[in-house]
Amino acid sequence: MEKVNESTNLIPLIELKRLISEGLEIDLKQIKIDDRFGEDLGLRNISLLGIVHRVEIKFKTGRFTEEEIRKIISIKDLLKLINGKKLWKQRKHRQ
Numbered sequence: 203m204e205k206v207n208e209s210t211n212l213i214p215l216i217e218l219k220r221l222i223s224e225g226l227e228i229d230l231k232q233i234k235i236d237d238r239f240g241e242d243l244g245l246r247n248i249s250l251l252g253i254v255h256r257v258e259i260k261f262k263t264g265r266f267t268e269e270e271i272r273k274i275i276s277i278k279d280l281l282k283l284i285n286g287k288k289l290w291k292q293r294k295h296r297q
Contacts, residue, residue: 263287
């Protein structure tokens, strides 16, 4: 079950770290928000695409554009992108 902050409907960092930990088989405690996917976690582009695909499904963000994916360097970048999409969907839904 997706856990979100009830007041803002944003995805907490721990949920994203859990998804990354499971996908990469890395201990959750080793993953830091400033970790870069390539340099710190040793991910290749194809592995990052797998993580992005899992994020799109789990957090119901919709598809990421190629431009958005190219800008994902760190876990912080991905978290901002996810939450930005969630906020955009909320605003669109209210209109």
